[in-house]
Amino acid sequence: MRFLISALTIACLTLGAQAQDKTITIASTTSTQDSGLFNHLLPAFKAKTGIDVKVIAQGTGQALDTARRGDADVVFVHAKAAEEKFLAEGFGVKRFDVMYNxxxxxxxxxxxxxxxxxxxxxxxxxxxxxxxxxxxxxxxxxxxxxxxxxxxxxxxxxxxxxxxxxxxxxxxxxxxxxxxxxxxxxxxxxxxxxxxxxxxxxxxxxxxxxxxxxFNQYGVMLVNPAKHPHVKADLGQAFVDYVISAEGQKVIADYRIEGQQLFFPNAAK
Amino acid sequence: MSDLPVTLSHVSYAVGATPILRDLDLTVRSGAPTFIIGPNGSGKSTLLRLIMGLIAPTSGAIDWNGTRDPAPRRRAIVFQQPVMLRRSVAANLIFALDQAGLEKSLQDKRCADLLALVGLGDLADRPARRLSGGERQKLAFARALARSPELLILDEPTASLDPSATLALEQLIGKAAGEGIKILMASHDLGQVRRLAGDVVFLHRGRILESASTQAFFEQPRTAQGSAFVRGDLITED
Amino acid sequence: MMEGSGALDLVLSGDPALYAIVRLSLVVSLSAVAVAALIGLPLGGLIALTRFRGRAGAIVLLNAMMGLPPVVVGLAVFLLLSRSGPLGSWGLLFTPTAMVMAQAVLITPIIAALTRQAVEDMWSEYRDELTAMGVGPLQRLLTLLYDARIALVTVLLAGFGRAAAEVGAVMIVGGNINGFTRVMTTAIALETSKGDLPLAMGLGLILIAIVFAINASAWALRLYAERRIG
Missing domain, CATH: 3.40.190.10 (Periplasmic binding protein-like II)
Structure with missing residues (x-):
């Protein structure tokens, strides 16, 4: 009951929570976030598509669970066996190789x-x-x-x-x-x-x-809208398409810290 | 709507197994000030709290002009240590006026009048809890008057005041009595009783031993305890 | 955001990302305090002024709930707001609103329990006077809450301190999303995990400084108010 009261009250406190127009949520791993890749990749994606991306950085297992619950539109993780299990359960649409480190x-x-x-x-x-x-x-x-x-x-x-x-x-x-x-x-x-x-x-x-x-392979998947109808399939797919496109792959390859390349794009051509 | 007369029949009050008041019969009618007198611990405060309706008797009954509903209508009380609300002097009084049901538009005027009456006009904006003891009693008195009482109960209001503050308050009490407000007051200051009281109720060990006009009580007390009290002796026997 | 190390540089450079984080921390925790106050103040006052069966048990429960573990609260709110949860359709998970809810749940018991104590103490002082003035139950509650306002400022501060300092609940329900749900505490956790301990500590010092500043101004207000209203 208290939750309801809180929620109703908060509804009056405009925090921009409902600004969901062109925004997707990606469940990803701490490695992609902590390495700074997203800070490099997302602005380029936004410039290209106008889509804002919110990243939840968790362990791969937890990230997949977040997506299983329907709390993300896209998963971007690195544990192939666990990803394939996720696909087999019907939670993902299709898995694409993106890059490796x-x-x-x-x-x-x-x-x-x-x-x-x-x-x-x-x-x-x-x-x-x-x-x-x-x-x-x-x-x-x-x-x-x-x-x-x-x-x-x-x-x-x-x-x-x-x-x-x-x-x-x-x-x-x-x-x-x-x-x-x-x-x-x-x-x-x-x-x-x-x-x-x-x-x-x-x-x-x-x-x-x-x-x-x-060798550490990263894959990306759109969360299956058939399982979770609120998934923003179009916007999510745009992200998937972008990171495996020639342009997105180049952005990934260009990300360097102290002159060292961190991720090696290897999406199927 | 009136609160007078207040009638107590066979009223006893005990805290746990300790009796404080025993089988009192008393009627408070309009008229000259009535003083409840008696030594410390005789039950004066408890009797006033019962009459105010703040506590209920352990046995027996109290009625206020025929009703047993203890909600105060036209009675008010001034305590020995009145509690000042944590706001300004004027806000304390406005609060009391509001509770008494006075129309909002009339409150400011009435507040100013009452503060002028008790001599606190200059202190209206002062925090009430910063007042001196005498000023607090004046404000408490004004708050009590805010209820336009027929019956004004005062529980040793001058017990901890200096003589000039005592005099100021006694003058206010006398003035209220002169305007027809029934004063019911506890005191063990015999000089004050002589100055203000029309009649007295002498309480000792939770019983009413005497009830008489002030003059009669002081000139011819009918009990040994009453005589001792009038002489100013400590009364130790029952 | 947050290149370089040393919080001082960060503050001096006026990094807009840092200010956004500080601002969100304040907005979220102050909103949580507002929500919790709206529920906790009347609830605490009500428990102080009413007598009902199981009241003692309710007070013990309320006092015990002051120690709710933030992670557990976060998890409960997470399960409630997750798309697979009962309120999933509201789409609130990983939003500042969810963080406000979690923090509000966390601190409502604190505010209610401390309010109950403050109001009950004051009621024992005011009882006779208010009864003699014929003050009814609702007015009684409002009067005591108003007159206890100085003590209640401290109560709200206790709630704010707890809300602003906790990381477990906001991490779970907010997701620490850069530029959207990242607050001071989750940013500190993130910088710690990135191994930038000096920056993490710097952010921690900023957080402490903010909490200190708020407490100091509240204390000054309290001193002033005590002098004004006694």
Whole structure:
């Protein structure tokens, strides 16, 4: 009842909440937001189409759930298996590859596990396990977390299941995980984009990079209007079309921090 | 609509198992000021609160001109420590006038008149809670008059005032009595009783021991306790 | 927005994005205080002045609800406003309105509980005087709320402080959308997660400064009012 009263009262407080004319909501990941890609991409999209985009940055799992509930028009995430499940459930219209970046294994600059410079992520994870070096896991069902679990699986290990005491699941976003591993002197898996734009790198360094297993694919999907009729299908589709168009792909490729390209467009031509 | 006479029949009042007033019969009629007198703890304040209708008797009945509804009509009370509302002197009085049902358009004029009457005209905009004790009693008196009372109850209003403030208030009380307002007042200042009272009700340990004209009571008290009280002795026996 | 580090630079540079965030924080939290006051002041006053069965239980419940966890409130409002929730068709999730609702739910119990205490204390002082003036129940409530106004300013400030400082509820129902639902606390959480701890701390100091300034002016107002009305 109080909600109703609040709502009625708030209705009088014009906060511009109903300014929904040309606006879409995108459920995306912390990596795309924290890396600053959206700050670069969205103004270009707005200039082209006049559409405002509101980004909810969550872990991939949570972003997909937000879309499942019908609280977003488009999902833009990076966990292919979870995305395909979302599609199979009928919540998405069609999935498009957009771009990739890669994951890097970040660790203390002092490199206690002695794996720095390795190009073999699987071997490095085995070393971490053998030396019981502290390792921070996102533990939040994000795309990065799912990728990390896949890598442990490829190494034939299951520290999460074994509840190893050197393996810390923190249940937070990428930046928080970087802050945590810095404080704990632990290794962790990060997407490169967040790592490059992360402001508190001192004391941390890349230990392992360049393994093809660290490939990180992003996909985009329109939320199915058949499931959620209020989805702004036309405007949402315009965003999907834009990011996979030659123009959108170039904008993505042009995004650089400190001279480094963060995302590599690879939409099907 | 009138509140007089007030009739108390077999009224007792107790707090828990402690009796405060025991089996009182009393009628308050219009006329000269009636003073409730007696030593501290005799039940004077409780009796006034019952007559005002602020509390209900534990047993017995009170009626105000035939009704037992305790809602005040044309009676008002001034407490020993009146509570000032947290607003200006004038706003306190306007509040009382409003509660008394005076038409809005007449309130300002009546407010000014009453403040002039009690001598607070210059303090209308002063915060009421910043007034001195004597000024507070004057404002409380004006608030009581705002109800155009037939019966004005005063509970030792001068007990903590200096002599000049006491005199000012006594003059206001005398003036109100002269205009036909029935004064029912508690006091244990015998000089004040002599100055103002037409008749007295002598209360002791929750009972009415005497009820007489002021002159008769002071000249010929009928009880030993009454005699002791008039002499100014402390009364310790029942 | 928010390039560079150091909140001082940010303030001095007059970054419009920062001011938009500060402004939204104030608008959302002040609106929440307004809504909560509209409900909490009369509710607290009513509980103070009426006697009913279960009153003691209601007071305990109200006092306990002062400690509602913001995340839980946020989640409840989220479930209510989500497109899949009962009020989904209103389309309010991830809007400032949703944030106002969540904060209002959070602080209404605080305002109601503290109001009840203030009004009840004042009623024990005013009871005889107001009864003798024949003041009816509604007028009684209004009079006590008005005369307790100085104490109630502090009550509203307590509510504002809680609303402005919380992050859990607005993060969930607002979504921390850049330029739309990003407020001070969610911006601080975001900068922390981006590893820019100096900027996060700087924003935190700005938030503290704002809350401090509001409290200081309210305190000055209170001192002035106490001198004026006693």
């Amino acid at each position: 890669d994951f890097v294994l970040v660790g203390p600059a002092a490199d206690p596990a002695g794996i720095k410079g390795s190009k073999d992520i699987v071997a490095s994870l085995k070393t971490i396990q053998a030396k019981a070096s502290p390792f921070v896991s996102r533990g939040d069902k994000s795309g990065t977390h799912l990728a990390e679990l896949d890598l442990w699986k490829a190494a034939g290990l299951d520290p999460a299941g074994a509840k190893a005491d050197w393996y810390k699941e923190i249940g937070q976003g990428m930046g928080a995980a970087l802050n945590t591993s810095k404080a704990m002197g632990a290794y962790l898996l990060s997407d490169r984009a967040t790592w490059i734009s992360f402001k508190g790198k001192d004391g941390l360094a890349i230990a392992v990079e360049g393994d093809t297993k660290l």
